[in-house]
Amino acid sequence: MSSPEQSPKVLLTGAAGHLGRQIATRLATTGCRLALCDVAGARLATLATELGDGRAGSTHSILTIPADVTDEAAARGAVAGAHELLGGLDVLVNAHGVEGPTSPVEALDPADVRRTFDVNVMSLFWLCGAAAEVFKAAGGGRIVNLASGAGLAGGAFTGVYHASKHAVVGLTRSLALELGPSGIVVNAVCPGFVTSPMVDRIVSSLGRLDLPTEYAHMVPLGRYADPDEVAETVRYLACEAPEYMTGACLVLDGGLRA
Template identity: 35%
Template sequence: MDLKDKIALITGAGSGIGRASSLLMAKQGAKVVLVDFNQETGEETLKMVKEQGGEGVFVQADVSKDEDVQRYVQTAVDTFGRIDVFFNNAGIIQKFAPLTEVEETEFDRIMSVNVKGVFLGLKYVLKVMENQGCGSIINTASTAGVRSEHSTSVYSASKHAVIGLTKSASLEYVKKGIRVNAICPGGVKTALTNSVEQMFVQSGYVPEEIPNMRMGRYAQPEELAEMVAFLASDKASYMTGSVVVVDGGLTL
């Protein structure tokens, strides 16, 4: 198996790409440390991992809180002794609105999870991996971090920031045995994207431009999980600082 006996830490593991990646990496032989704000869905993922014969633990945490991040990192080290793979995945989407109508509280909410959460995860996991002399980190950015999308200015800014953090971290740790890459999904069938139409209905606001799903469908979370598992594995040994777009041609 590609990830046999690796220790994989995954945030946002309770649903979507995080859940699919947790299940795939466990299937490939990794022991998983699952992190999610939602205890119920996080424990559901752990149950699914164990049902397919995998091994893991779950930690309820708010990725935007320093003490919670330190706790999930320490739990991984205390439980399994190391962290070989870190899927820094937790994120949220903003309420669609023109930039001038975005409330400051909404700006703070998005940046706190999408940027601060990624930063804190990097900060504490990189320390562990540096002591080990090896590790692979995959951050979840978005096509909105490559090409901005209408009425999501703050979300787009947050995902541009994730790409900036990815490139900076990869440069700083390239000679320390640590690879840092980012994936940029574009339209994935998850609870997050399922809520978009409901947002339009509730707010009465629909952006002037809607992303064009050129393949005529959203991606399935499992399709993104394959890329995550690849970047986590030694098959991607010469990849660092890469921003991998997995979007069905959305950004063409």
């Protein structure tokens, strides 16, 4: 296990969500020093207790930063807080997100559209901007964004979510170009359908209970991704990927887009 001085210091947003918990567990098991951020403070505290008592194999205490990162000041404060609490910051993992509305384009509620983009897109500008300041001062760092296969394709009745994830992919690639000269690498993970409550909600809202079976038949591997497979891919980009890898959007869809 790495010493505290060698262990990557990571801020993980969306930590209390389904995928966020898996990512937090995987990073803790790896030996990362974690600052967990989420708007759901109670669930965040529970997760930190579970990870910090050794059940996940973590040898470090787990720090929590309850915050609504759609607020610019709160997002920047989360980065500053993680930097202070951890005694530095090496990695920012943006794993928060919402699925957005599922309705015909002519029936969209503007408030739902704004909310989706506030959570999935605008917050990343504040978080990545604050992290870039910290990383530039330190001589480098890593940013990992949880995008989606939806950011590489279209989707009927889920255009708001797809558009928001296209924005995440575009921001990832743009920041890789902008921040590379400062030694900052920026990558994304683009999962296909993952076994998760979010996917269940999308399927239910579309009224397509046959969709999981239909999708699985389209995927060469014949199944959804397991959340831990997504978590392992995030861990790889956060802790292990070569520093020469930047601007990459790793697709994790069982071969659907091969």
